[in-house]
Amino acid sequence: MSGIEEWPQADGAVWHVLPYRDGQLVLTGKGQELLEDRPEVIEHFSAYERRMLGGIALEGVTDIETRSFVASGARSSVYDMAPGVVVKEAIKEGSPVGVLQRMDRLFNIIETDVPRWIDMPHQYGVVVARSLSKDLIFQQKIDSGITVEWVLRPELCADYQREAVEREFGEVPESERELIGQAFDASRRVLSQAIEKNGENPRSYLTDFHEGNMLIERLRTPVASHRHKMWIIDQ
Numbered sequence: 001m002s003g004i005e006e007w008p009q010a011d012g013a014v015w016h017v018l019p020y021r022d023g024q025l026v027l028t029g030k031g032q033e034l035l036e037d038r039p040e041v042i043e044h045f046s047a048y049e050r051r052m053l054g055g056i057a058l059e060g061v062t063d064i065e066t067r068s069f070v071a072s073g074a075r076s077s078v079y080d081m082a083p084g085v086v087v088k089e090a091i092k093e094g095s096p097v098g099v100l101q102r103m104d105r106l107f108n109i110i111e112t113d114v115p116r117w118i119d120m121p122h123q124y125g126v127v128v129a130r131s132l133s134k135d136l137i138f139q140q141k142i143d144s145g146i147t148v149e150w151v152l153r154p155e156l157c158a159d160y161q162r163e164a165v166e167r168e169f170g171e172v173p174e175s176e177r178e179l180i181g182q183a184f185d186a187s188r189r190v191l192s193q194a195i196e197k198n199g200e201n202p203r204s205y206l207t208d209f210h211e212g213n214m215l216i217e218r219l220r221t222p223v224a225s226h227r228h229k230m231w232i233i234d235q
């Protein structure tokens with residue numbers, strides 16, 4: 001790839017900035033590792049882009065199955081891009097690169113100071129371009145994107161959300177619902193303490209902390225006696 005600019009970050013990481021259409025692609029360290037380990041992801045992104053823009057694949061070019069819908073929230077829709085990688089297509093507002101820097105800092109705090117039952121998906125990078133109607137945010141995919149809200153408040157959920165819980169969790173007994181509620185409350189305390197320990201203000205990092213922004217997985221082997229893993233997103 002040509003025209004890569006290096007962009008040193010406060011914590012010593014070096015991000016890459018590449019020209020992309022009439023804008024830029026910013027790759028975190030994790031994003032650079034992804035493309036090194038799995039260069040075919042670039043092909044997936046080309047196919048993704050064609051589909052997003054409604055273009056038709058050139059004849060003879062194998063089209064990769066991509067951009068299948070995962071879930072949506074208030075400001076974005078999330079799609080599969082490559083195996084294990086999703087794209088969040090987000091309404092443009094503020095600076096997605098600033099958000100990426102904040103999330104990356106939170107990721108590092110979690111990695112160092114938070115027990116393994118709380119985690120965050122890898123943040124690979126963003127595309128910001130004037131000619132695109134959405135910002136594109138690349139992330140590690142966590143299962144079907146089931147949130148604490150989908151499990152605890154099925155009455156608020158769309159059919160695809162209830163179906164995903166049904167498929168992956170089956171019946172959720174009341175006792176498990178209680179555990180999940182308690183773990184969610186505990187996760188806020190644990191995260192806040194870790195952020196403070198790192199000399200930062202929790203309010204600057206937990207900017208939109210609610211049940212709909214916490215993904216949840218059942219663990220086969222409990223971690224520190226927790227039977228679920230929680231993944232914080234969208235802060």
Ligand SMILES: Nc1ncnc2c1ncn2[C@@H]1O[C@H](COP(=O)(O)OP(=O)(O)O)[C@@H](O)[C@H]1O
Pocket residue numbers: 070071072073074075076077078086088121139140141142143144145146147212213233234
């Ligand atoms: N990394 C991810 N892996 C799997 N699903 C995800 C991921 N990030 C988000 N989702 C799904 O997409 C939904 C919307 O994502 P979110 O980042 O909360 O966007 P919004 O800004 O619209 O609230 C989430 O509720 C979740 O179901």
Ligand SMILES: [Mg+2]
Pocket residue numbers: 073074212213234
């Ligand atoms: Mg959200």
